[in-house]
Amino acid sequence: MSNNMRIVKICECCTQEFIARKTTSQTCSDRCAKRLYKLRQREKAIGRAEIETMVKRRPDVFIKEEQIRAIQAKERRTLKEAAILLNVTPLTLRRSVLGGKVRSEKAGKKHAFLRKDLMKIG
Ligand SMILES: [Zn+2]
Secondary structure, eight states, rough: OOOOOOOOOOOOOOOOOOSSSSTTTOSSSHHHHHHHHHHHHHHHHHHHHHHHHHHHHHHTTTTHHHHHHHHHOSEEEEEEHHHHHSSSSSHHHHHHHHTTTTEEEEEEEEEEHHHHHHHOOO
16 A cells, blocks of 8 residues: 555544544554543553552552462462462361361461472462
């Protein structure tokens, strides 16, 4: 096709039709481009703030990947750590231990979960 093919697009900012010079154009004008950029930045900021609030409310749900990797590297895990890896609540894991489904070694009053034992559960 020729280079001066005209592409009719809808501006993502003002939703008006416009003739795009590039296939990547999203807006009809510089003004709209700037407004769209600001809007996107604001959306990103709101998204971040929401995640931060959620992490504060339910830190157990939003465990950071690094934390998971750190636990995976351990040979012995606490009940809480093992529960994170298995994606269950500590209470559920404790029940599984009592029911004989999961093996744990007791270190005093605390449970210790060996890496090899957790592997079997997947
Ligand atoms: Zn526009």
